[in-house]
Structures are given as C-alpha cells and as structure tokens.
Amino acid sequence: MCNQEEIKEVLGKYTYSSGYQRLELIGFTALFAGIIGISIEFAARQLNENIEYKLIFILANLLNFIQLRALKAFPKIVLPFSYLLGEFWNLVFIYLSYGSRSKQGVLWSQLATYILFYYQTYMLKSFKHCTFFSVKQTLLWLVPALYYSDKDFPSILEIVSASALLCFMLCAITYFEYKKDKDICEARKLMQCMSDEMALILDTIPDFILVISENQGKVFSNASFNLLIKDLNVKEFFSQCFYKSNFECSSENSKLIDDIYESLKLPEGAQVPFGITENNSILIDWHGKIINFRHSKAIILSGRNVTKIATLEKKNAENEYRSALMSTVSHELRTPTNAILTIANLIKESCELSELNKERIEILIGSCSYQLCLINDLLDYAQIVAGCLKIFKVPINISQLVTECTRCIEVQLGTHIKLAKKMKRVPEILISDPNRLKQIILNLLSNARKFTKKGCISLQLSYSRPYLKIKCSDTGIGIAPEKLSKLFSQFGRLEESCTINPQGVGLGLAISNMLATKLGGNGINVTSKQGQGSCFSLIILAEEPEIILNDVADEDAQITLPSMLVKTLCTKFQVLIVDDIYFNIMAYSHILKSEGLICDYALNGEEAIEKILETDYSCIIMDCEMPILDGWETTKRIHKMKSLGTIKVLPPIIGATAHTDEGIREKCLDSGMHDVIIKPCPKEDLIDIIKYWILA
Incomplete structure (x- = not known):
C-alpha cells in the first residue's frame, strides 16, 4: 500500500497541473477575446480614433501573454497567483452584486460562485482548509450584504441560520470534492504501485515474457527477454533460432514467429504449446495464451530456459544406462567367477596336490576373491545410483571375518610386505552387516597393498561400546594434502595411482566411505604424509548381542564327518540343476556328487x-x-502344475542369482522359490541349504 506522504505528493502534482491548465485556459481565452476586440476596433474606426482604448487593449493582451510565459517559467507562483486572482474577482463580483445596485446582482453572485470554484477550491487539501475557506467566503459575502441592506435589515436569527447553513454547505461541498480528488489520486497511485511491482516481478523472474498484439507488434517484454534478444527485434531473433515445433497448426519448416502469428487466429483463452528453440546453446521451451490486452486480442508468451533440465535429464539417462550396464556386466562376471571358485575349492580340498600346486590354487582363489571384490564394488555403485542400497545387520564373529579378509590379501603381498593385525578389547560377537563390513576392510587392505612397495600394512580393531573402530595404515607412497578430497569421489583416482598401479576403477574408497556412513559412522578419515604412508580410520555402530550366542560357528574349527556316512544318508536323493551356463552346472555337480547326491x-x-x-x-x-x-x-x-495335479510332489526350489540386491530376493520368493543363494556361493553354505530343504 502507498503511504499518505506519497498520496499528498501525487495530489500536489495534480493540483499544480490543474491550476496551470485553468490559468492557461483563461489566459488564452482572454488573449483570443482581446485580439478579436482590437481587430473589430481597428476595423470599425480610423487608426487615429480612440487611441487610448486601443492602447489599453494592446497593453492588456501583452500583459496577459507575459503572464502565461511567467507561469510556465515559474511554476511555484501558479497556485498563489490563482488564489489571488480568485480573490480579486471575488471582491469585484461582491461589489457588482451589492455596491453597483445593478439589476443583474443575482447573476453576478451566481457567476462569482463558479469563478470561486474555478480559481480556489481545487487547492484545498484538508478539512481544516475547507473550514477556513467556507468561513472566509461566508464573511466576505455577509458583511457587504448587511452593509448595503438599508431598511430591509434581516433578523439576527435569520442572519445566523443563513450564514451557518451557507458555511456548512460550502465546507461540505469543498471537503467532499477534496475527498474525491484524494481517492482518485490514491487509486491512481495504488495502480501505479501495483504496476511497478508487477513490472519488478516480471523483470525479476528468469522466464522470458513477451506480449504480441493482433497487429503483430510487440507491446510488452520483460528484462529477461530484452537481455536475450539484445539489439535484435522479435522477428529477427525468432527467425535465427533453431525451432522444434509442437504446435498442431505448424507448417513444415516454419519458424516460431510464424506459429505465433498463426496462433492469433485462435479464440481468446486458448493455450498454445509452441515447442523449443535453440540459440547459442540455450534451449527455451515456449508456451502461449491468447488474451485480451488493452481492448484488443494479443498473445502472451512465456519462455523457460530448460538447458539445465535437458542436461540433467541427459545425465540421468546416462546414469541409468551406466547403472544397468554395470549391473548386467557384474552379473555376467559373477557367473564364471562362481564356477572358478567352486572348482578351485574342490581341487584344494583334494589330497592329490603337491605343495607347489596348493600354493598355486591359493593364488587362484585369492585372485578370484579380489575379482569378486571389484565386481561387488560395481554392483554397489549401481545400487547407490538407483538409491536401493540396503544394510542387513546380523550377529557376526569379528575375529573370523578379519581372518578371512587378511587371507585374501596375504596371498597378494609377496615377500617385501608384512601384514600385521591387532584386535584390542573386541568382543567375539557383534551385530553389523558382515558383507558390507568385510567389503570395507578388503577395500582398505587392497588399497594399502596397491601403493605399498615394501614395509608393513597394519590392521587394528578396537571396541568401545557401542562403537567399533577400524584403522588401516601402511608405509606406502602417501598422499599430498591438496589431493585428499579426491579420494572419496566416484571414479576418483590420483595421477600417482595411475602410474604406480593402474588397476581398479576408482570406486572402492568412495563406496567404502558411503558404507561406513550406512553402518552408523561418519565416513572414513584419512591422514597421510608423502613418502611415509597413509592411515585410514573409521568408526561404525556395532552393538553387542543381548544374549550370548554360543552357537555361532567358527569357520576355523575343523570338524570332519566320515564321507561314507554322508553318502549313505544322501544316496537316495536326486537334485535337478537348471542353469544355462554349463560351467555352473559342472561346479554344482562336483560339489553335490562329492556329498553323495545324484545330479x-x-x-x-x-x-x-x-x-x-x-x-x-x-x-x-x-x-x-x-x-x-x-x-x-x-x-x-x-507351482501351477502341482495345483492342477500334473505332478504329485512339489520339490523345494532354490533360486540361484548373481544379483545381490534385496529386490531380486523378494522377486524369487514371490515367484514361489523356497530359498535363494547368491553366486558365487561357498560350498559349505550350498550343502547346508540343500540338506536343510531335502530333510525338511
């Protein structure tokens, strides 16, 4: 809303403008009348006749002309001059009405009223001014009336009542005229404020706003559009743009400006999606609506810069494609890895290997395990991009998990690097996600192995309820302080790492950092000195179980059942392996046949x-x-065959997949599978699951 000071300022401007126009009208009217009068005088009489009258006429017109010029040159004297001129004529008409005893006294008094309103009342700006004016005017006309009344002197009651009524009416009329003028000024100022605010809004928004009239001319555009077209006009700008039209009435190879002109034939209120223009690598999506603008048909155009949106959509599409590609490639990589690990473990368990071949099998299993870590990184990245990475916490044997991790790394170290592990006050059983925790430790150890040529790699674990602290340090090449921020970015690899060890894709640390956060920590912290080594540490939430779990198996315990006993128990059972990869069929068959099962x-x-x-x-x-x-x-x-009676017995169905996300497991169970194994599946887990469902 506009304040009262602004209203007074606007009212003052309109008062001055009105006063100048009033005086200008009277001045030009008098000047015109004077010219006609003197022309008649010169035409009717000789040049040397009535010289005084002619000179007075010429002087009066000259003074009137000077007055008009002075009012224009000195605007501050307009209102005082108008007021004084009004008072002068007011006194003249009082005299003509009473003092001259003219029979036209009533006419003069009526004319005085209009003259007064013409010269003075428009300047009144408050109730106080209106009251002063009405009292002044009443007294100016009352005193001469009483003076020239002679014998017909009215009664006191008549004088008072008439005077009061005259004063009241003058005050009321002038005040309400003032109120009207004030309301008009307030409305105009409010409209101007609203117009300024709307213009400010339109100039502030980044969208490009344009109004084109029915006669194809631009009637409005905001600052964004003016900045867009620069020195070009509308037609030139739209003609230069590449245009992909969505307008249903668009002709072949038409420009946007042509479609705009064509759309003006549509009825008022019609919404028009035009399409997208491209100019200087800026993509703008244009929409329009037919409106009534200033009493004629027009179209208002709104253009939105969709360059960033298009870029984001492209990136999202690329991410989805990359995620799908990684998921597919990872699945295909896990399938042969499953067969390799299964056969390698079967060979390792046989008693027909020399010490050298046992060492070679260990290398093979370690390499496959490392490859599996890389595959898991790719799968996890795909799940992170898709937003479906989940954590499943169960009781785990921490010592056993750490041993498994160090075994995978030890076979890759060689003779120049020593691996030390230390566990301080760590409970035997903690609750966390074993797969994710193992993945973090393997990534840290693998990263340390890659960049340590000689020296030592140390893995330390300590526990302070309810947090488990893991620290992995090495004596490797170290990292410059300014490059530490790149370590946890996706696909982020340092130049030195590419030179010293070109392996890896740069996902391990980024994923491990995310997993550490998912497990209840604050990510991975790193300290490093170039040439001396690095230390990676993290803290995760790992509660102790409320009940001591004595039945958690220790994988290091060697419990061997007589092979003949197992075979005797299982000979009568037959397992159907359904797989399109023959290597997997061979791997499953070797494991199951070694346990006496028919395949x-x-x-x-x-x-x-x-x-x-x-x-x-x-x-x-x-x-x-x-x-x-x-x-x-x-x-x-x-299942349908069983429900129809086509088969008498429904055998337990165990799904096998290389996908690790929970959604695939749910899909398997929803389809009717009884259990699910993730490839590559350890031999012991596979046998346990098979026996459970066969003997259930």
Whole structure:
C-alpha cells in the first residue's frame, strides 16, 4: 500500500497541473477575446480614433501573454497567483452584486460562485482548509450584504441560520470534492504501485515474457527477454533460432514467429504449446495464451530456459544406462567367477596336490576373491545410483571375518610386505552387516597393498561400546594434502595411482566411505604424509548381542564327518540343476556328487519342466536368468502344475542369482522359490541349504 506522504505528493502534482491548465485556459481565452476586440476596433474606426482604448487593449493582451510565459517559467507562483486572482474577482463580483445596485446582482453572485470554484477550491487539501475557506467566503459575502441592506435589515436569527447553513454547505461541498480528488489520486497511485511491482516481478523472474498484439507488434517484454534478444527485434531473433515445433497448426519448416502469428487466429483463452528453440546453446521451451490486452486480442508468451533440465535429464539417462550396464556386466562376471571358485575349492580340498600346486590354487582363489571384490564394488555403485542400497545387520564373529579378509590379501603381498593385525578389547560377537563390513576392510587392505612397495600394512580393531573402530595404515607412497578430497569421489583416482598401479576403477574408497556412513559412522578419515604412508580410520555402530550366542560357528574349527556316512544318508536323493551356463552346472555337480547326491541338469526352464514331469526330484537349483524361459516363470509354472495335479510332489526350489540386491530376493520368493543363494556361493553354505530343504 502507498503511504499518505506519497498520496499528498501525487495530489500536489495534480493540483499544480490543474491550476496551470485553468490559468492557461483563461489566459488564452482572454488573449483570443482581446485580439478579436482590437481587430473589430481597428476595423470599425480610423487608426487615429480612440487611441487610448486601443492602447489599453494592446497593453492588456501583452500583459496577459507575459503572464502565461511567467507561469510556465515559474511554476511555484501558479497556485498563489490563482488564489489571488480568485480573490480579486471575488471582491469585484461582491461589489457588482451589492455596491453597483445593478439589476443583474443575482447573476453576478451566481457567476462569482463558479469563478470561486474555478480559481480556489481545487487547492484545498484538508478539512481544516475547507473550514477556513467556507468561513472566509461566508464573511466576505455577509458583511457587504448587511452593509448595503438599508431598511430591509434581516433578523439576527435569520442572519445566523443563513450564514451557518451557507458555511456548512460550502465546507461540505469543498471537503467532499477534496475527498474525491484524494481517492482518485490514491487509486491512481495504488495502480501505479501495483504496476511497478508487477513490472519488478516480471523483470525479476528468469522466464522470458513477451506480449504480441493482433497487429503483430510487440507491446510488452520483460528484462529477461530484452537481455536475450539484445539489439535484435522479435522477428529477427525468432527467425535465427533453431525451432522444434509442437504446435498442431505448424507448417513444415516454419519458424516460431510464424506459429505465433498463426496462433492469433485462435479464440481468446486458448493455450498454445509452441515447442523449443535453440540459440547459442540455450534451449527455451515456449508456451502461449491468447488474451485480451488493452481492448484488443494479443498473445502472451512465456519462455523457460530448460538447458539445465535437458542436461540433467541427459545425465540421468546416462546414469541409468551406466547403472544397468554395470549391473548386467557384474552379473555376467559373477557367473564364471562362481564356477572358478567352486572348482578351485574342490581341487584344494583334494589330497592329490603337491605343495607347489596348493600354493598355486591359493593364488587362484585369492585372485578370484579380489575379482569378486571389484565386481561387488560395481554392483554397489549401481545400487547407490538407483538409491536401493540396503544394510542387513546380523550377529557376526569379528575375529573370523578379519581372518578371512587378511587371507585374501596375504596371498597378494609377496615377500617385501608384512601384514600385521591387532584386535584390542573386541568382543567375539557383534551385530553389523558382515558383507558390507568385510567389503570395507578388503577395500582398505587392497588399497594399502596397491601403493605399498615394501614395509608393513597394519590392521587394528578396537571396541568401545557401542562403537567399533577400524584403522588401516601402511608405509606406502602417501598422499599430498591438496589431493585428499579426491579420494572419496566416484571414479576418483590420483595421477600417482595411475602410474604406480593402474588397476581398479576408482570406486572402492568412495563406496567404502558411503558404507561406513550406512553402518552408523561418519565416513572414513584419512591422514597421510608423502613418502611415509597413509592411515585410514573409521568408526561404525556395532552393538553387542543381548544374549550370548554360543552357537555361532567358527569357520576355523575343523570338524570332519566320515564321507561314507554322508553318502549313505544322501544316496537316495536326486537334485535337478537348471542353469544355462554349463560351467555352473559342472561346479554344482562336483560339489553335490562329492556329498553323495545324484545330479541331473537342464539348460533352460522348458527343458526343466519336461524333466520334472518324468522324474521326482528331491530338490531343484533354479538359475533366475535364462533364455527361452527364465527361473521365475518356470517356478510359477511348476507351482501351477502341482495345483492342477500334473505332478504329485512339489520339490523345494532354490533360486540361484548373481544379483545381490534385496529386490531380486523378494522377486524369487514371490515367484514361489523356497530359498535363494547368491553366486558365487561357498560350498559349505550350498550343502547346508540343500540338506536343510531335502530333510525338511
């Protein structure tokens, strides 16, 4: 809202303008009348006749002209001059009405009223001014009236009542005229304020606003649009832009300006999506609406800069493609890794290896385990991009987990690097996610191994309820302080790392940092000195279980059952392996046959259904992703066959997949599978699951 000072300022401007126009009108009227009068005088009389009258006429017109010029040159004298001129004529008409005893006295008094309103009342700016003016005017006309009344002197009551009524009416009329003028000024000022605010809003918003009239002319544009087109006009600018049209009435190869002119034929209120223009690498999406603008049809155009949105959409599409690609590639890599690890472990367990071959098998298993870590990094990155990375906390044996991690790294160290581990006050059992914790420790140890040529790698764990602290230090090349921030960025690799060790994709530390946060910590901290080594540390939340779990198995314990006993118990059971990768079938078969189980296989879902119709199997290992008919659909069909009575017994179906996300597990269980194994699956876990479902 506008304040009263602004209203008074506007009212003052309009008062001055009105006063000057009033005086100018009277001045030009008098000047015109004077010219006509003197012209008639010169025409009717000789040049030397009535010289005094002619000179007075000429002088009066000259003075009137000077007065008009003076008012224009000195605006401050306009209002005082108008007031004094009004008072002069007021006194003249009082005299003509009373003193001259003219029969036209009533006419003169009426004319005086209009003259007074013409010269003075428009200047009144408050109730106080109106009261003063009405009292002054009443007294000016009352005193001469009483003076020239002679014998017809009215009564006191009549004088007082008439005077009071005259004063009241003058005050009321002038005050309400003032109020009207004030309200008009206030409305105009308010409209001006609203117009300024709207213009400010339109100039502030980044969208490009333009109004084009029916006669194809620009009637309005905001600052953003003016900055966009610079020195060009509207037609020139739109003609230069590359235009991809969405306008239904658009013709082939038409420009945006052509579609705008065509849209003006549409009815008022029509919404028009035009399309996108490109100019100087700026993409603008244009929309329009047919409106009534200043009593004629026009179109208001709104253009939004969608360059960043288009870039983000492109990046999102690339991320989705990269995520899908990584997920697919990782799945395909895990499949042969499963077969390699399974066969390698079977060979290792045989008693027919020399010490040299045992060492070679250890190297093979260690390399495959390292490869599996890289594959897990790719899978985790894909899940992080998709926003579906989950944490599953269970009781775990910390000592056993650390031993597994150090074994994977020890076979890669060689003779110049020593690996030391130390555990201080760490409980035997803690609750956390074993897979994620193992992944963090392996990434830290692997990173230390890559950049340590000789010396020592140290892994230390300590516990202070409820937090587990992990610290991995090395005597490697170290890292410059200004480069520490790059360590935890995705695909971030330092120049030195690419030279010394070109392996890896730069995801390990970034993912480990995210996992540390997911496990209840604040990420990974790093301290380093160039040429002396680095130290990576983190703290995660790891509660102790409320009940001591004495039944948590120790993988280091060597418990061996007589092989003949196992085979005797399991000989009567037959397992169907359904997988499109023959290497996986061979790996599963070697493990199961070593336990005395009979194995059969199928390369796809349709082949598996045919075999199930012919043979009653004790258990089915079902790969999820296969050609012709995948594992999920095959499982659903097997359940349908059981419900229809086509098969008498529904064997337990164990899904096998290389995907690690929880969504795949849920999909397997929803399709009717009884359990799920993740490839590569350790031999012991596979045997335990098979036996559980066969003997259930």
